[in-house]
Amino acid sequence: MKVYIQIKSAGNRSAARRAENPFTPKTPDHLARVPYELPDSVSTLRELIAALVRIEVSRYNEKGVDRQLIPFLTGEEIREQAETGRVGFGRI
Numbered sequence: 001m002k003v004y005i006q007i008k009s010a011g012n013r014s015a016a017r018r019a020e021n022p023f024t025p026k027t028p029d030h031l032a033r034v035p036y037e038l039p040d041s042v043s044t045l046r047e048l049i050a051a052l053v054r055i056e057v058s059r060y061n062e063k064g065v066d067r068q069l070i071p072f073l074t075g076e077e078i079r080e081q082a083e084t085g086r087v088g089f090g091r092i
Contacts, residue, residue, distance in 0.1 A: 001038050005052065006031045 008031060038051050073087070081087040 001040050001042070003036050003038055004033050005036060007034050008032075 036052060036055060038048070042048050042051050073081070078087055
C-alpha cells in the first residue's frame with residue numbers, strides 16, 4: 001500500500017523539490033510530502049509508526065558509515081555555487 005506522510009522539515013527544500021518536478025503539489029515550506037510503500041498488514045496506528053520507523057532506519061543504514069561527518073566543499077563546488085549567489089553545505 002502506498003501512502004504519503006507530511007513530515008516537518010527543518011530546512012526549506014520545497015522550492016528545490018518543485019524545481020525537480022514542477023507537478024509536485026505545493027505544501028507549506030516547513031512540510032515535506034514523503035511517499036512510503038507499506039505492507040498491507042498495517043492496520044493500526046502502532047503498526048504504521050513501527051513500519052515507518054523500520055523504513056527510516058533502513059534508509060539511514062543504507063547511507064553507510066563512509067559518509068563524512070563534516071562535509072567540505074571543493075574549489076569547483078564553491079565556484080559553481082558562487083555563480084548562483086549562495087555558497088553553502090546544503091542539508092547536513
